Amino acid sequence: MLLFKKVSDIKKYLSEKRAQNLTIGFTPTMGALHNGHVSLINYSKEQTDISVCSIFVNPTQFDDKKDLEKYPRTTGSDIDLLTEKGTDILFLPSVDEIYPSGENKAHGFTFGNMADHMEGAHRQGHFDGMASVVKRLLEIVEPDFIYMGQKDYQQQALVKKMLEQMDLTTKLVRCPIVREPDGLAMSSRNVRLKPEERKLATLISKTLFKAKEEAATLSLKEVKANAIKRLSIPEFSVDYLEIVDADTLYPIDNFDDATAVVACTTVRVGAIRLLDNIILKD
Numbered sequence: 001m002l003l004f005k006k007v008s009d010i011k012k013y014l015s016e017k018r019a020q021n022l023t024i025g026f027t028p029t030m031g032a033l034h035n036g037h038v039s040l041i042n043y044s045k046e047q048t049d050i051s052v053c054s055i056f057v058n059p060t061q062f063d064d065k066k067d068l069e070k071y072p073r074t075t076g077s078d079i080d081l082l083t084e085k086g087t088d089i090l091f092l093p094s095v096d097e098i099y100p101s102g103e104n105k106a107h108g109f110t111f112g113n114m115a116d117h118m119e120g121a122h123r124q125g126h127f128d129g130m131a132s133v134v135k136r137l138l139e140i141v142e143p144d145f146i147y148m149g150q151k152d153y154q155q156q157a158l159v160k161k162m163l164e165q166m167d168l169t170t171k172l173v174r175c176p177i178v179r180e181p182d183g184l185a186m187s188s189r190n191v192r193l194k195p196e197e198r199k200l201a202t203l204i205s206k207t208l209f210k211a212k213e214e215a216a217t218l219s220l221k222e223v224k225a226n227a228i229k230r231l232s233i234p235e236f237s238v239d240y241l242e243i244v245d246a247d248t249l250y251p252i253d254n255f256d257d258a259t260a261v262v263a264c265t266t267v268r269v270g271a272i273r274l275l276d277n278i279i280l281k282d
């Protein structure tokens with residue numbers, strides 16, 4: 001695996017590869033890698049000639065500076081894992097390389113209402129920070145495909161929207177959620193759960209699986225109400241549970257109001273925010 005830290009170096013290397021008609025797959029991450037990340041890299045390896053992974057803990061997308069400080073950083077073992085999985089390139093830039101003229105959040109994309117609710121309503125400035133860094137990374141790597149997880153449903157929908165507004169031919173590949181054997185969606189933040197919280201956290205995916213089952217017979221209003229009721233235990237604080245049009249992300253009440261439907265939730269378990277979702281109709 002080749003490791004690049006400088007924008008100019010990786011750009012030069014990739015432009016040579018592009019000139020040889022080799023295709024580039026890109027998986028942006030914030031490190032603390034787990035099998036969810038590995039699955040994205042595997043898709044990239046299967047579908048393109050050169051798999052590029054980036055690790056950059058983006059300060060501008062953290063509304064909570066404590067969360068940024070505590071975000072797990074495991075660069076040494078991440079490099080070992082990426083090498084073992086056959087990743088071709090790791091891009092590991094500093095904050096100055098990504099934001100040479102300061103942490104500017106003016107990305108210039110139009111998201112309409114897509115960024116206003118769910119994560120957008122609960123994390124001030126999060127999607128502006130996300131859009132800035134993804135824009136910068138896309139302009140550096142210029143990939144043929146960008147691999148993003150369904151796990152962060154709203155994020156990948158917004159990146160799809162960004163790509164429509166950018167002068168790039170990059171296509172987004174949405175990759176399925178990788179779960180622990182007990183159903184908990186894999187996340188870099190899971191290691192911060194206390195043992196008791198870790199056990200309780202399985203209720204989130206169980207609730208979503210049950211919602212999918214109920215969606216076959218009940219109205220979406222009932223499905224949503226039941227799911228919120230199941231998550232209403234004293235140890236949890238539900239930031240939101242929304243059933244939305246999978247493309248516009250608008251909340252809907254009836255299955256027939258959208259061609260694809262997804263139920264998204266974020267639950268705080270102790271100090272940790274856990275995101276999960278399930279596609280109810282595709």
Ligand code: AMP
Nearest residue numbers: 029030031036148149151152177178186
């Ligand atoms: P992060 O490092 O958390 O920013 O995530 C980097 C990418 O990995 C994002 O596109 C995430 O959606 C994706 N990802 C994170 N967890 C999972 C998971 N459990 N399954 C699939 N993809 C994931």
